[in-house]
Amino acid sequence: MATMTDVARCAGVSVATVSHVLNGTRPVLPHTRQAVLDAVDTLGYTPNTLARSLVTARTRSIGLAVSAISNPYFTEILQGVEAAALEAGYSLLIADPHDDPRHERTVVQLLHERRVDGMIVAPSAEPHDLVRYLRRHSVPTVFLDRVIDPRVLEDTAVDRAVASKAAGGTEEAGTGFGAGTPRFDQVCAASAEPTARLVTHLAGLGHRRIGLVAGLPGLSTTSERIAGYRDGLTAAGLAHDERLIVSGHSESSGAEQATAVLLGLSDPPTALVTANNAMTIGALSALRRHGRSVPGDLALCCFDDFAWADLFSPRLTAVAQPSRELGATAVRVLLDRLAEPDRAARTVRLPCAFVHRTSCGCPEEPSGTVESATAASSTLSEKGTVS
Numbered sequence: 001m002a003t004m005t006d007v008a009r010c011a012g013v014s015v016a017t018v019s020h021v022l023n024g025t026r027p028v029l030p031h032t033r034q035a036v037l038d039a040v041d042t043l044g045y046t047p048n049t050l051a052r053s054l055v056t057a058r059t060r061s062i063g064l065a066v067s068a069i070s071n072p073y074f075t076e077i078l079q080g081v082e083a084a085a086l087e088a089g090y091s092l093l094i095a096d097p098h099d100d101p102r103h104e105r106t107v108v109q110l111l112h113e114r115r116v117d118g119m120i121v122a123p124s125a126e127p128h129d130l131v132r133y134l135r136r137h138s139v140p141t142v143f144l145d146r147v148i149d150p151r152v153l154e155d156t157a158v159d160r161a162v163a164s165k166a167a168g169g170t171e172e173a174g175t176g177f178g179a180g181t182p183r184f185d186q187v188c189a190a191s192a193e194p195t196a197r198l199v200t201h202l203a204g205l206g207h208r209r210i211g212l213v214a215g216l217p218g219l220s221t222t223s224e225r226i227a228g229y230r231d232g233l234t235a236a237g238l239a240h241d242e243r244l245i246v247s248g249h250s251e252s253s254g255a256e257q258a259t260a261v262l263l264g265l266s267d268p269p270t271a272l273v274t275a276n277n278a279m280t281i282g283a284l285s286a287l288r289r290h291g292r293s294v295p296g297d298l299a300l301c302c303f304d305d306f307a308w309a310d311l312f313s314p315r316l317t318a319v320a321q322p323s324r325e326l327g328a329t330a331v332r333v334l335l336d337r338l339a340e341p342d343r344a345a346r347t348v349r350l351p352c353a354f355v356h357r358t359s360c361g362c363p364e365e366p367s368g369t370v371e372s373a374t375a376a377s378s379t380l381s382e383k384g385t386v387s
């Protein structure tokens with residue numbers, strides 16, 4: 001098997017130059033670089049990444065832990081992560097924590113034991129153990145999709161301060177970031193405003209009782225979408241009725257039950273907002289089971305657009321998350337963190353789009369339209385879908 005020394009001899013350069021070309025660690029003159037690449041090709045040289053990792057203490061790999069990877073939303077996130085990682089010369093190790101705090105802690109430890117350079121994690125609803133582990137082991141991590149409550153970060157900072165004091169240290173409690181502790185960046189979609197947009201849209205069509213099939217309690221996406229629903233009611237001047245918010249636990253069967261509860265109210269809603277794609281499917285099953293038509297009997301607006309939302313009858317009016325961009329942004333933020341471990345922590349929120357179709361009760365249009373769901377001064381633009 002060809003070695004780096006063989007490549008250097010064949011290209012007529014030093015081993016260090018070969019290393020700089022292959023690792024991109026220093027600029028190399030174009031003709032020298034080409035000579036090295038030609039030698040690599042001629043000799044069929046394959047770098048030994050394990051050997052390289054022993055020298056650099058880097059594996060050029062990223063650990064990705066996201067739940068429900070079969071959900072199209074997370075699959076698209078994965079595609080964004082993979083493309084951006086590949087472009088930067090990083091490989092991926094993937095794990096599914098199944099939104100279970102214990103399993104989450106286990107898979108994150110397994111990824112860490114494989115010495116990934118950093119991690120991208122969509123945290124569960126109870127991320128205390130996870131944060132504690134990542135902090136204790138100083139794992140550069142970007143939290144994706146779900147933002148972690150600052151109090152959870154504070155709690156773990158208190159833990160550290162107690163441990164540090166016991167060991168004679170001086171780390172401050174409450175600051176969250178003592179010297180040498182990792183700073184956690186976060187990347188998510190802005191959820192509240194788009195949900196409010198769905199509610200005001202339905203209110204504008206005359207609905208006075210709008211139900212919400214909400215997500216799993218404890219997730220920031222759930223609380224932000226509930227907050228957005230409430231903001232929308234307030235903006236439309238509608239009464240708040242807590243009975244109209246029912247948890248569908250972020251999944252289809254939970255949403256089916258939640259929708260049945262809403263339909264069973266003495267004064268049921270005339271319109272429904274579902275807080276994610278899986279719950280939209282569950283709500284549609286319940287509506288069909290109860291013989292209700294959309295939008296005739298009940299108008300429907302959904303959080304999450306997905307490939308076949310345009311093929312449903314009626315076509316689903318939805319909020320589209322920038323899923324691929326979320327994944328790619330998480331990689332960029334993580335690489336920035338690896339390059340600059342002490343930079344200030346960042347939370348990046350990407351805007352969503354309002355995709356206007358017909359399940360809300362609006363008349364059929366030649367094509368769906370996409371509108372910013374985040375800025376108040378949004379402009380309408382054509383969407384490339386064919387109805």
Ligand code: HPA
Binds near residue numbers: 145221250
């Ligand atoms: N978070 C945000 N959006 C989603 C999710 C989630 O867990 N599942 C489906 N859409």
